Amino acid sequence: MLRWVFAIHFKVFDFSDTFWEIWMPFLVPVPGVLLVLPIKTKAIVYRNKKYKRGLPMISYIVIVAMLVISQMFTTAYFGELRQVKTVNEIDRHPLVKYYKIGHYALPQRWMGRFVRVSTSGRGRMRLNFDGYAVFPMLNDTSIVDLQKPAKYWYGFHINQRYSNTVSEAHKKEYYTHFVQYLLTQARASAYQKPDHFENLNAGDHQFLYLKSVSDKFYTIPEDAVVLSPVYETYDERTGNLLLWVFGAFGIGTILLAIQLTEGEFYSKELLKS
Known part of the structure; x- marks a missing residue:
């Protein structure tokens, strides 16, 4: 209450x-x-x-x-669902949980990625890779300013678990394979059409997504917002x-x-x- x-x-x-x-x-x-x-x-x-x-x-x-x-x-x-025609219209409804965006563009050239590596399990026997990838969400892909990155970002996340008992050489192979898998899946996701987007407000792994921004851009906007694609309908939330x-x-x-x-x-x- x-x-x-x-x-x-x-x-x-x-x-x-x-x-x-x-x-x-x-x-x-x-x-x-x-x-x-x-x-x-x-x-x-x-x-x-x-x-x-x-x-x-x-x-x-x-x-x-x-x-x-x-x-x-x-x-x-x-969680409220707000329908907007373009990405820029989100500024009028900053506290909404879900957005249904009519038009947006994802310039794949400016995709950024970040991988968090951690261990877990008894005796740290599991090696965890959490991959985050972002695309700037724009109205026009021809307008990209390296000095002033976009405010809204399309967020993609995957994770995989490996054995942590193997040699360092195998761990490096795991990491390289995971990065390639992350990039492939993120690019494929950008071509899919989600039903709507979820606003990942501060604290919900948004800071990990935003680390991906620095992979391509010099600065991270203080008011940056990550939107995660949702493929189920709003009624199934x-x-x-x-x-x-x-x-x-x-x-x-x-x-x-x-x-x-x-x-x-x-x-x-x-x-x-």
């Missing part, structure tokens, strides 16, 4: 989707789990102390899961998220009920005695 009133309806809070979908769900339950839950469950006595220690952790995980899914649904469902919201609530309720039934309730008088 707080998000709908101040961020969606009145647009007072201009936080990124990452804040609402990740940071807020992880931070909001902390006071309740640490301060309120111990007081409310003081009358529950467990014969096995593991259940007592596990109750806050399970409660926190359940609440976070429900909040994350519900916020993802909120982002998609309340929520997918099965609503079912997951109720599913997470049901599963969470069952888990908490099982956890609570493992203990026995005692009155305050018995606890004092």
Whole structure:
């Protein structure tokens, strides 16, 4: 409700989707789990102390899961779709989540790319490549200013996972192959016609996309906006998220009920005695 009133309806809070979908769900339950839950469950006595220690952790995980899914649904469902004729008309509607653009041009000569390399897994056994490619979105491909890059950028992203236990020579081969694959797929994507575009506001990997801009241009515009192509229709934007919201609530309720039934309730008088 707080998000709908101040961020969606009145647009007072201009936080990124990452804040609402990740940071807020992880931070909001902390006071309740640490301060309120111990007081409310003081009358529950467990014969096995593991259940007592596990109750806050399970409660926190359940609440976070429900909040994350519900916020993802909120982002998609309340995201406004605005139809514009050209890219320049987006300036009139800067806070819109989705755009349907009638005409735009992507000069492939000025495509920029950036690859983020990381490791993950137990013992860092997985080698991760995340590739980002961007094209300036223009009304006319003949107008490209190296000193003043475009404000709006077509964003493309792919990722692949490899084994990190191979030799350095093989890792370099993996990287070279991935870069070529990224460039090929990005160019192919530029020829496709998406249903609409999603506005990747600050925080949603936009800074990684914008690193691709410096691959071709000297400066990165401070007000740059990355638009990611969406091929599903606008009506399909929520997918099965609503079912997951109720599913997470049901599963969470069952888990908490099982956890609570493992203990026995005692009155305050018995606890004092």
